[in-house]
Amino acid sequence: MNKKHLLLALLIIAVSGVLAACGASPTTEPAPAVQQEPTQQEPAAKEEAPAEPTEAPTEAPVVVEPAEATPAVDESAAAKAGELQGGVTVTSDEDVTTLRTHYGGEYRDVSTSDAVSFHPYQTTDTASSGYQGMVYTGALLRLDEKTLDYIPNMAESYSISDDGLTFTFNLRKDMKWSDGEPITAQDFQWTYDQVIKPENEFPYLSQLDFITSYKALDDYTLEIKIDEIYAPALGQMSGLITPLPKHIWENLDWSDPEKNPEINSPSVVSGPYKLREWKRDQYVIFDANDNYWYKGRPNIDSQILEIVPDSDIAYQKMKSGESDTGVITPENLEEARHLDNVTVYEWWPAAAIWTYIGLNMREGFATHDINVRHAINYAIDKQTLTDEVMLGQGKRLCSIYPETSWVYNPDVPCYEYNPDKAIELFQEAGYTYQDGKMLDKDGQQLTLKFIYGPNTSKTAELIAVTVQDYLRKVGVEANIEALEWASFLDATNAVEPTWDMYIGSWRATIEPHIMYTIWAEENIPELNSVAYINKDMEALFKEAGKTYDTEFRKEKYQEIQKIIADDSPYVFLYYRKAWSGQNNRIKGIEPTALGIGWNQEDWYIEEQP
């Protein structure tokens, strides 16, 4: 009996292990079902967010835009750097004391993933930054929702020294923490001082490298210094530090949630809402903060966010009215537009997500040859592909910046579909076209390894198959390999990759300079996975980054776009529209290029008759 039971026990463990393991693979799908393109809003800590890799599982390219809204004042993407020059002072004439008038009600939100922590300097996921944006605010400046210029926000005014290296921010004097204590420059400086300690494990510490000094001159004056002119500096620094309440945090442990309860249940906050209750993986409830500095408390009394991991169910909840918003996948969009109780808002975001095919430029790969890269470009009908894959929710992209960017250059080669030209270019590269096959010097058909991930992404799969078809028409064989997310990242980031092409996405930034990172030689192989090296292009980026002269910068970025489009390290495909469904009882919604959440505190509820 004993032996039998021991065996049974072993078997059960083995089985449960296997089941657990199996459980893991099909369910990594629901997790990328978390794939909803995350809420575009990124609160202060993430504010200057450069190209968010939309490749991240949380933002994989299947589905778009759940309607999570976080406070707008905190949000931005990156500096447009406006007409900013050295020796300038900007003062706000905005009235921030008039209160809102439509108080009341409860907003029922849904999200496919839960936050990790309320600590603004430990997390990297969008769900967490959403939660943090509800309770903390830190944007000295914010992006104007129409012009996309930086305008004073928590700072009433700011000035830049003549040499362009010293930035002085004058904080508004009437801002308060939720416990009534004033929000001061000391809070900012204290927070900064903690964040830069390496042992405090801020994942984006290198983002602070350009700052040489960050000081509170008095309670309401903040002085930030840099050592060389850096175009995105103003935008970067205006949201870099989300202050934590020094008078509460000072005596608490910075990173251990066991010793510092404020980390997971902040009691003293600066944002539009206060945390009432957080049940992990279930829901979180926020109540309006009466002491919120920007026009007082938000209109809506409380926000309940339920975690619904399955995006289909999240959609059903909106449809049935159980929640005010839901996840609308591209497949559901048409149906959602016709729902009686829901309004679908649509916009072209300034920080658009764009999708491309990366071509391996390393020596030894067919795509090392510029003629081959051009040939592949001509062989693919990108317009038809966009229409078929995005069903009208995407626009053709030819350059490294989408049309929505202020530096967009419409005058770059677009490689319109031309299979004959493609064949010609392949022949120029030394291939022979014979019996419908593109043969190399050894008489072997040109075969390219084409990878994408995560393997659950229907959009990526559709792109891969379509491209394979187009290549076949010019006699080139594409071997498609669909990889699980982590394996895909491993493959694209490999020092010696084996693929010829991969499908990727980036989130565009309003500040064009941030995109430099994905083209820089030093970022091979992680961000610059295709190993694109062009010294001229890098020099132009550096030039453009070292001035505040907008016109000059625009010129440089346009040159850069031309160079990169000519070199074709990527086949540029399309950039995406964004949308969000909201119950008709929610009023005051005005999406702009910044998204839908920028004025969320002004939303109000009007019960339907």
Place this chain on the structure above:
Amino acid sequence: MTRYIIRRGIQSFFLIWISTLIAFTIYQAAPGGPIQFLDDDPKSTTADVDRLKLAYGLNRSIPVQYLTWLTGEDWLPKNETWRSGRCMAEPDRCGKGVLRLDFGRSFYFKGQPAIDVITERIPATFTLALASLILSVVGGVPLGVYAAIRRGRLPDHIIRVSTVLVNTVPHWWLGLLLLIILGGYLGLVPLSGMYTVGDGSLLDRLHHLILPATVGAIGGWIGFSRILRFEMLEVLNQDYVRTARAKGLTEKAVVWRHVLRNAIMPFVTGLSGIFLLALSGSVLFETVFSWPGMGRLFITAVNARDFPVMMALFVIGSFLGILGVLMVDILYSIVDPRVRYDITK
């Protein structure tokens, strides 16, 4: 019995230990890692990545990482080969190791003890697993009995065919379908969660539980009714059943008192397995039904390569599995007096 339990306890300990070794190796061999996501984040540099690796102790070799996971790092030499950066910086942040019941701090949940992350979610999973189990017994036993006494006739065929049919579709998918129809279109059941936020009364909780538990019970109905049907048929042919009938007992008394009691033995064995199945099935069900349990945690932990949480889940899962088997053994001895473990030894 006590001796038997002790012996089994020691066996189980080694069993779990070996399985952790295997699990650790497999998890580590999987592509990616806890901070891989930073590789493709334009906001972080290689320096950021290296700094975090050092802090988490991911720069150490896998055997060392396993050793510290098992035995802690506070007794090891004070250098970066053996200790994590956190432990180097602050001695009270050193891991104590699983042997001292310290499962470590979660990477993904930013320093929360792995064990807390898990215990927080145990009640949800157990509620669902237990409810499914009860429903599957309540539904499966009568089905099996009925099929057996109507053997070869229409009810038997219907039960057999329909259980097979239901089994051919994945249950989580069936759950999704039922949820969208019953919850979304008909509004009979809530679409998500364990209870309505702000309510949480027993009735409300039952309302939320009913569909997930029913879908979770489907596997049990099929399994139980088949095992039971087979065993019942076997017992029905026994002499003592004929005797019972000859004594003039009612058919009801024969079936329920004499046949079922004897047919139920193998069924009890199946029980522990079913419970484990319900637990592992939870990985999918919990996602579909927005149930805040361990299954979803497991997905999150695996996706984030959160080794401490993954390993803690593994150890606790193995422990529960072994506990389940042990409980079945004890149940056995109650149901069947012939089974005793501590007879002579």
